[in-house]
Each structure stands twice: as structure tokens, then as C-alpha cells.
Amino acid sequence: MTHFQNILIVGFGNMAGAMAEGWLAAGVPAATFTIYHPTRTEAPAGMAIINDWPDGEPFDAVIVGVKPQKLGDVADGLERVVGPGTVVISILAGVELASLARRFPRARGVVRLMPNLAVALRKSPNALIAQGLDDAARQTVTDMAAMLGSAEWLAEEAQFDLVTALAGSGPGFVYRFIDALAAGATRLGLEHEQAQRLAMQMVEGAAALAARSPDSPADLARRVASPGGMTQKGLDVLDEDDALARLLTETLRAARDRGREMAAAARDEG
Numbered sequence: 001m002t003h004f005q006n007i008l009i010v011g012f013g014n015m016a017g018a019m020a021e022g023w024l025a026a027g028v029p030a031a032t033f034t035i036y037h038p039t040r041t042e043a044p045a046g047m048a049i050i051n052d053w054p055d056g057e058p059f060d061a062v063i064v065g066v067k068p069q070k071l072g073d074v075a076d077g078l079e080r081v082v083g084p085g086t087v088v089i090s091i092l093a094g095v096e097l098a099s100l101a102r103r104f105p106r107a108r109g110v111v112r113l114m115p116n117l118a119v120a121l122r123k124s125p126n127a128l129i130a131q132g133l134d135d136a137a138r139q140t141v142t143d144m145a146a147m148l149g150s151a152e153w154l155a156e157e158a159q160f161d162l163v164t165a166l167a168g169s170g171p172g173f174v175y176r177f178i179d180a181l182a183a184g185a186t187r188l189g190l191e192h193e194q195a196q197r198l199a200m201q202m203v204e205g206a207a208a209l210a211a212r213s214p215d216s217p218a219d220l221a222r223r224v225a226s227p228g229g230m231t232q233k234g235l236d237v238l239d240e241d242d243a244l245a246r247l248l249t250e251t252l253r254a255a256r257d258r259g260r261e262m263a264a265a266a267r268d269e270g
């Protein structure tokens with residue numbers, strides 16, 4: 001698998017830090033990465049950190065990992081180091097390709113990559129969409145995303161906010177589900193920490209099994225539910241009036257629509 005040789009990370013927080021962890025675990029040398037931060041002086045072993053924007057265009061890729069509202073703070077500095085040899089990879093929710101292309105007109109190409117925090121374990125689905133990318137750069141982007149789990153190119157950017165809600169925000173929803181299971185069991189009489197431990201291990205095992213199984217989740221649920229048994233009674237509660245399906249549709253809709261609002265704000269900012 002190929003990777004970019006000289007990567008600048010601007011916004012080395014939870015997400016970009018987890019991505020770097022995944023790439024290191026995949027064998028990308030730490031020396032590949034330089035972090036830009038206006039004041040921070042410490043970087044993970046082997047990575048460089050800079051507090052000023054360098055002269056010239058020394059990077060073949062830039063990962064933009066600041067909060068979407070902070071893009072304006074780094075855009076001018078970044079624009080100076082992004083040249084025809086630099087691919088801009090943004091992980092920002094709700095900032096469209098057109099906004100990126102307008103900010104970085106000289107880039108070799110602009111990419112939106114939507115990961116989730118499981119990149120650290122190299123188990124994130126990574127949605128991708130790009131503009132102006134040549135085949136070689138597209139292959140390198142694909143390889144680098146695949147190193148963190150999977151590379152999932154989207155046909156249309158219009159789907160990006162929904163995919164972000166599902167695959168990027170998704171872990172947050174799953175964590176709520178785990179908490180809710182544990183809280184429910186606690187309310188019904190189990191000791192809280194034991195309930196959390198059981199809920200967590202159950203979800204880990206169930207997800208691993210579903211990921212490996214040729215059967216669909218619906219089939220797997222049927223295999224858990226013995227006819228006339230306990231599981232079916234519980235599933236009946238989740239399924240009544242499509243309660244869970246409707247709740248999750250509204251959950252995804254709310255997250256997706258926030259992405260659209262953020263995109264509109266980023267468009268207006270220039």
C-alpha cells in the first residue's frame with residue numbers, strides 16, 4: 001500500500017491523533033508526519049512539530065483536522081504551503097469540496113475523508129469524495145484510508161452528510177445505546193458497574209460476530225430469538241410501531257441536517 005511521504009497535520013486533536021495512531025500501527029513511519037500548532041511544542045515520538053508556517057510547499061499532503069469553525073484561523077497559513085504537489089485531505093464535518101477548493105485553489109486536489117475514532121484500531125469505515133484528484137493521488141488516498149479500516153468512495157457529495165451521520169457520528173450513537181442498556185439493567189436491579197461491563201462486552205462480541213458472519217443482522221437476530229422465548233419479547237418492544245427504526249431515522253436526520261447547516265455556514269464564510 002502506498003502512502004504520502006511528507007504529511008502536515010493541522011489540528012492534531014482527538015480525530016487526527018487517532019488517525020496518526022492507526023497509520024503508525026499500519027507501518028507508516030512517524031517521520032512522515034509534521035504537526036502544525038501555533039503554540040504546542042510536544043509531538044508523539046518521531047513526529048515533528050512546527051509553530052510557524054514553513055516557507056515553500058514541502059508537503060505532499062495536508063490533513064486538515066481542526067474544528068470546522070476554526071478553518072478560517074488556519075486557511076491563510078495553509079494556503080501558502082498548499083501547492084500543485086499538495087493534496088488537501090479534510091476530515092471536517094460539513095465543509096464541502098467547493099469550499100475547500102475555493103480556499104486552496106493551487107492544490108493538487110481536495111479530498112473529504114470522514115473517519116470515526118476506530119481509526120486508532122484500524123477499524124473505521126472511511127467515506128471519501130474528491131475534486132481534481134489525479135489517478136495516482138486517488139490511489140494513495142484510497143490506500144491510506146484502507147490502512148485505517150476501509151475506503152468507501154461516494155458517488156455524490158450530496159450523500160456525505162448522511163454518511164457522516166451514520167459512520168462518523170455513529171460511534172456516539174452506539175455508545176448511547178450501550179449506556180442505555182446498562183442504565184436499563186441498573187434500573188431493573190443490576191449493580192451499575194456490572195451492568196456496564198456486561199453491556200460493553202456483549203456489544204463488542206455481537207458486533208464482531210455480525211462483521212464476520214455471512215448472515216444479515218436480521219437473520220442473526222432471528223437466531224438469537226428462540227420462538228416463544230425471551231429475546232422475542234424484547235424485540236417486540238423495539239419493533240412495536242417501528243419504534244427503534246423511527247428513532248434512529250430521526251437521529252440520523254438531525255445529525256445530517258446539522259451537517260447541511262454547517263456546510264451553508266462554511267459556504268458563506270468563503
Ligand SMILES: NC(=O)C1=CN([C@@H]2O[C@H](COP(=O)(O)OP(=O)(O)OC[C@H]3O[C@@H](n4cnc5c(N)ncnc54)[C@H](OP(=O)(O)O)[C@@H]3O)[C@@H](O)[C@H]2O)C=CC1
Pocket residue numbers: 010011012013014015016036037038065066067068070073074091092093114115116117168169
Ligand atoms: N471526533 C470525532 O469522532 C470526529 C471528528 N471529525 C472531525 O474532526 C475535526 C476535529 O475534531 P476533534 O478531533 O474531535 O476535535 P479536537 O478539538 O480534539 O481537535 C482539534 C484540534 O485542533 C487544534 N487546533 C485548534 N486551533 C488550531 C490552529 N489554529 N492551528 C492548529 N491546530 C489548531 C486543537 O488544539 P487546541 O486544543 O490546542 O486548541 C485540537 O488539537 C472536526 O472538524 C470534526 O468534524 C470527523 C469525524 C469524527
Ligand SMILES: O=C(O)[C@@H]1CCC=N1
Pocket residue numbers: 093164168169
Ligand atoms: O460531531 C461532529 O460534528 C463530528 C462529525 C462526525 C463525528 N464528529
